[in-house]
Amino acid sequence: xxxxxxxxxxxxxxxxxxxxxxxxxxxxxxxxxxxxxxxxxxxxxxxxxxxxxxxxxxxxxxxxxxxxxxxxxxxxxxxxxxxxxxxxxxxxxxxxxxxxxxxxxxxxxxxxxxxxxxxxxxxxxxxxxxxxxxxxxxxxxxxxxxxxxxxxxxx
Amino acid sequence: xxxxxxxxxxxxxxxxxxxxxxxxxxxxxxxxxxxxxxxxxxxxxxxxxxxxxxxxxxxxxxxxxxxxxxxxxxxxxxxxxxxxxxxxxxxxxxxxxxxxxxxxxxxxxxxxxxxxxxxxxxxxxxxxxxxxxxxxxxxxxxxxxxxxxxxxxxx
Numbered sequence: 001x002x003x004x005x006x007x008x009x010x011x012x013x014x015x016x017x018x019x020x021x022x023x024x025x026x027x028x029x030x031x032x033x034x035x036x037x038x039x040x041x042x043x044x045x046x047x048x049x050x051x052x053x054x055x056x057x058x059x060x061x062x063x064x065x066x067x068x069x070x071x072x073x074x075x076x077x078x079x080x081x082x083x084x085x086x087x088x089x090x091x092x093x094x095x096x097x098x099x100x101x102x103x104x105x106x107x108x109x110x111x112x113x114x115x116x117x118x119x120x121x122x123x124x125x126x127x128x129x130x131x132x133x134x135x136x137x138x139x140x141x142x143x144x145x146x147x148x149x150x151x152x153x154x155x
Numbered sequence: 156x157x158x159x160x161x162x163x164x165x166x167x168x169x170x171x172x173x174x175x176x177x178x179x180x181x182x183x184x185x186x187x188x189x190x191x192x193x194x195x196x197x198x199x200x201x202x203x204x205x206x207x208x209x210x211x212x213x214x215x216x217x218x219x220x221x222x223x224x225x226x227x228x229x230x231x232x233x234x235x236x237x238x239x240x241x242x243x244x245x246x247x248x249x250x251x252x253x254x255x256x257x258x259x260x261x262x263x264x265x266x267x268x269x270x271x272x273x274x275x276x277x278x279x280x281x282x283x284x285x286x287x288x289x290x291x292x293x294x295x296x297x298x299x300x301x302x303x304x305x306x307x308x309x310x
Binding site: 036076 | 156185188193206209220224231232235237
C-alpha cells in the first residue's frame with residue numbers, strides 16, 4: 001500500500017530492443033488532487049482504478065491503492081474523467097533483476113520518455129542501464145496528473 | 156450504471172419500527188466534484204468505492220459505478236479522504252414492494268433524516284408511506300457530499 005519509486009529521463013531508444021513486453025496504455029483522472037488522486041487506466045484487456053496519496057518530502061514514496069475493474073466499466077469512467085487523457089506505450093525492461101517501466105508518451109506529450117523503477121525500500125541500491133538519463137524523482141512536472149494539465153509539447 | 160432516485164424528508168420516527176434492517180454507515184469522499192465524485196463507504200463488514208457522475212437537470216438520475224472493496228482497504232482510504240465524514244444509521248423499509256432507505260444522520264448532521272427510493276425508470280409511480288414529508292430530489296444541499304462541507308447543524 002506504499003509505493004516507493006524512482007523516476008528517470010531516458011537518453012535514447014535502446015530500451016525498445018531490450019523490452020520483453022510493450023503495452024498501449026490510456027489513462028485519465030477522476031481527481032488530480034496531490035493528496036488523493038484517483039486514476040482510471042486501461043492497458044489492452046485490463047483496467048484498474050488507482051488511488052494515490054500525498055508524496056513524502058523527496059517525492060520517493062506515496063500511499064497507493066489499486067484494484068482491477070472491468071474494461072467496459074473503465075471505458076465509461078474515462079468519459080466522466082477530468083478533461084485530458086494520457087496515452088503512452090509502456091515498455092517492460094529487466095536490468096539485473098530490476099524491472100524498469102519505460103513510458104513513451106504519445107499525443108500532446110510526444111517526445112517525452114520516462115523510466116520508473118519500483119523499490120522494496122527507500123535505501124535499496126539501484127543499478128542503472130546506460131540508456132537511463134537524469135533522475136526526476138519528485139519533480140511534479142513529470143507526474144502523469146501534471147502532464148495531463150500541462151503537456152510536454154507545451155513546456 | 157444509471158441511478159434514478161427520489162429523495163424526501165421524513166416527518167416522524169415511525170420508520171424505525173417498520174425497518175427490517177439498520178446499519179451503521181460511515182463515508183467520506185476522495186472527490187466531491189459534482190461531475191465525478193468518488194465516495195468510500197463502510198457499512199459494518201462491507202465496503203465500497205462509488206463514482207457518481209453529473210446529475211440530470213431535475214437531479215433525478217445520475218451515472219453511478221460501484222465496486223466492493225476490502226474493509227481494511229476502505230479504512231486506509233478514509234484516512235486520505237477530504238476532511239469531514241458522514242456518519243449515519245441507514246434503515247431499510249419496504250412499503251408496497253418499494254424499498255426506502257432512510258438515513259438518520261449523526262454527528263454534525265444530527266437532526267436530519269432523509270429517505271431515498273430508487274426507481275427503475277424516471278416515470279415510475281411511487282406510493283408514499285405517511286411518515287414521508289417534503290420531496291427534496293435534486294436539492295444539492297441534501298447531497299451527502301454537500302452535508303460534509305456544510306453540515307445540517309450549521310444551516
